[in-house]
Amino acid sequence: MTFAVLIHGLAANMGVAIAAAFGLSLILATEAERPAWATRVLTGITFGAAAILCMALAVEVRQGLLFDIRSAVLILSALFGGPVVAAVATAMAMAFRATLGGDSLILPLASLAATGLISSAAWFWGARASGPLRVPTFLYLGCAQALLTLATTYVRYPVEVYALTAPLYAVALPGAAGLVGWLLSQQVAAAAAMTDLRSAHASLGASEQRFRHLAANISDVVAVHRLDSTLVYVTPSIEKVLGHRPQDVTGRSALSLIEPRDVAHIEDVIRRLATSPPDTAMHLEVRLRHADGRWVWMESAMRLLDEADGPVVLVASRDITERRLVMDRLAAARAELDRLAHTDSLTGIGNRRRFDEALEHEWRRAERWTVPLTLMIVDVDCFKLFNDTYGHLAGDECLRQVAQAINLTFTRPGDCVARYGGEEFAVLLPGMGLDAARKLGERLRAAIEAMAIPHAANSAAGVVTASIGVAVAFDPGSVPVQACPADLVRTADALLYAAKRGGRNRTVVGASALTGRVVDDAPQEDKRLAVVRAYRQAGALAPSQALDDVARLAAQLFGTPVGLVSIVQEDTQVFAGRQGLDVDQTSREVSFCAHVIESDDPMVIPDATRDPRFAANPLVTAPAGIRFYAGAPLISPIGGERLGALCVIDRVGRPELTTGEKELLAALATMAVERLEAQRCGRGAMALPAAAA
Structure with missing residues (x-):
């Protein structure tokens, strides 16, 4: 046997192993198309066929002694495919070797079986090739297989044959296992990367499809605009919520859709976002113009994002028009309930609760700023006799007309006119001093009398009249100042009492704190x-x-x-x-x-x-x-x-x-x-x- 023939035979065996490696890469590239068990069987058949070809292309070292790298192929089948692949490949190799016959057939078959078992054990121990760092594994197993082959050779052949084949097996088997193993590991790694890439691409496609589906069907409007408010993206849901098509608003300023009174606030939020820490979210409620011209209330969450071409603002907005309408109706209902709770149902002016709250508030203000506070208590004269003479319906109408006269007399925004109880009315006049109170009290008394509502039982005038007690607190001329709101009420009530005892249809004004009753020896x-x-x-x-x-x-x-x-x-x-x-x-x-x-x-x-x-x-x-x-x-x-x-x-x-x-x-x-x-x-x-x- 010449050296050239030996090299030629070894190269042919290596070519078969390399072809098996490329076949494995093709199988792995398409493994998603078949069940896992089918992939293993197909891989086993590929390596089994490679082992058979290696035996068919064996080099005859001497008469009856053939050399090939079938063992290296079986080692690689176990390392890259596992026990199932190794079993299939080993079974095919043993079947082919059995058909060749020859002396001592049991020994080569046992050698093939031992190779499959050793390689499978290595797989179980975790020595699966996954990259260049696994090359020593192939070398070690190749060396082990070389020793096994040398042992069988020593048993079957004379010493001179063993001396001839020992160097060949010692170099060829580890070298073939290492080289083809490295090549296979690269193919497996490439196939795995391709599989991951395809999986990522499929996942990305599915995610994009989901995103498009969500963007088209969610009720919220998601928009992205630059710091200058130019819109770069809007979800299709804007057409359902605001009636605008995405392509019609993209490229426009987002501020063009916002109610003008809200623009300054939005600009301020964007400025604050630009200087805020990352992931800062700001929430606000704004009005956006619908395509039909009406305003839609939106609740928006704004967040700043850093992108390659500069920072942008991500805005997620939800239609809250119905909620705002409900809130407005509730606020109106609460305001109406509050008005009713503070309004006298008969006369339409404030009731006792309204007066009590206003008195407490205005007293604190007058005390804090030392400004005058005037209280008038107005009582319709002989009102019981009016009811007895004309009936309660006429009495109600009389009270309504008196309340109207009081309302027309006191028209300042801060004045409080209330029905104190029965035929009594209270008027609270913040900031009004003694002299002005005296003039207005007399003007009111004259206005009530001038209405000329007939009152036959009021013998002094023949028409409805009123008596008025006017008390002033915190007036520069008051000596001393009242200590609490109750003192002001007591003073006004006593002055009203003095007006009654003075003959009715008159105004009595005072400013001092009252410790006893007003003494007035009037004719009445x-x-x-x-x-x-x-x-x-x-x-x-x-x-x-x-x-x-x-x-x-x-x-x-x-x-x-x-x-x-x-x-x-x-x-x-x-x-x-x-x-x-x-x-x-x-x-x-x-x-x-x-x-x-x-x-x-x-x-x-x-x-x-x-x-x-x-x-x-x-x-x-x-x-x-x-x-x-x-x-x-x-x-x-x-x-x-x-x-x-x-x-x-x-x-x-x-x-x-x-x-x-x-x-x-x-x-x-x-x-x-x-x-x-x-x-x-x-x-x-x-x-x-x-x-x-």
């Missing part, structure tokens, strides 16, 4: 006191069982511990009939009943501690003091003068009386007057003084 009070003296001189005011019975009946009917028939005199109030009370008189200064005689309707105080007129009253602040009070005036048939009150008292707060309960209280007051008249006439009626006639 003289006339009332003259009638009271007439009853006293007739002995009608002396305590009697008849009046005690009326007081007891009132206490029983209303479930209170105290019932009284009270007569208000010049400095005291005496109890002509009483139930549940030991004393027979108190000072007029602290009298609740003294307030009742200024009205034609019953006066009810659910909780005296919460009423600014009585909260500081000694009868309230004392232990077990008065909490609930309800009284109806005792109206004498002599000139309609009010002698005092029929009242019930409790030491715990109670709810407001119903209309029926107020009528019952007034009926009991009428019963008490009848008893007083019986006592006055039974003891012999006196000639009334001229003042009372």
Whole structure:
């Protein structure tokens, strides 16, 4: 055998192994098209065919001794395909070798089987070729196979043959295993990279398809614009939300779609985003123009992104028009509820709650800045008699006209006009001093009288009139300044009381803090006191069982511990009939009943501690003091003068009386007057003084 023949045969074997390597790369490149088991079987067949070709192209070293690299091919089949591939390739090689026959057939077959087993064991130990660094593995296994082959050669052939073939196997098998193994590892790596690339490409295509589908179907509008607001991308959903096609707005300024009043705010947000840390998101609500011209409310989240060609702003916007409409309707409903809660349903002006809140607020402001604060309390004169004469519907209309007159008189934005209760109105005038308050109070009184609403029971004028008490706090001329809002109310109420006692249809103005009642010996009070003296001189005011019975009946009917028939005199109030009370008189200064005689309707105080007129009253602040009070005036048939009150008292707060309960209280007051008249006439009626006639 010549050296050239040997090299030629070795080259042919190497060519077969290399062809197997390329076949493996083709199989791996298309493995996604077939099941995994089919790929393994096909790989095994490829390597088995290569081993068979190597045996067919074997070089005859001497008579009966052939040389090839079938073992290297089987090693590589196990390392790159695993036990299944090695089993298929080894089985094919052993079958072919068996067909060749020859002496000692068992030994070469055993050698092939051992090669497959050793290579498979190496695969199980993790020696799978995955790159150039696995080349030593091929060399080691090639060396192992060379030793195995040399051992079989030593057994089968003489020493001189062994000496000839030992160098050949020692070099050829490791070299072939290492070279072809390296080539196969490169092919496998390339096939794996190609598979990963195809997978990534398929995944990218699927992701792009999903993105396009999402962009076309989501309800949100996603847009990208540069820092100068030029739009570079808009999702197709803009056509569904705003009626614009993406191609019509791309390249335009995003600000052209924004409501002009929101533009400055958007520009400020973009400037702040440009200087904010990465991943900063800013949220805002803006109005965008729809293609049909209407404005659509959008809730937007803006985020700055750094891209290769410069920073851009990513904007995700959601249509919140329906939500804003609902919010606007809720706000309008809340405003309407608030208005109703602060509006008197009869007159349309503010109610007591509105007045109380305004008084507390304006008092703090006046106290903080030391500016005047004026309070007017307006009371329609003889209103109960008006209702009795003309009916309650006419009375309601009368109150509406008086409220309108007050509204027309006080038109400043900060003025508060409210119905205080019954026929009483309150006017709060921030910043108004004593002189201006006096002029406006008189103007209001004259305006009410000038309406000329007929009132036959108002004998002094024949038309509806009003009495007004005007108190001013924090006025430079006020001595001293009131300590709290309740003091201002007490002062205005006392001044109203003075106007009533002065003959009604008049305005009384004051600025000092009030510690007692206003003393005013006006003719009207003289006339009332003259009638009271007439009853006293007739002995009608002396305590009697008849009046005690009326007081007891009132206490029983209303479930209170105290019932009284009270007569208000010049400095005291005496109890002509009483139930549940030991004393027979108190000072007029602290009298609740003294307030009742200024009205034609019953006066009810659910909780005296919460009423600014009585909260500081000694009868309230004392232990077990008065909490609930309800009284109806005792109206004498002599000139309609009010002698005092029929009242019930409790030491715990109670709810407001119903209309029926107020009528019952007034009926009991009428019963008490009848008893007083019986006592006055039974003891012999006196000639009334001229003042009372």
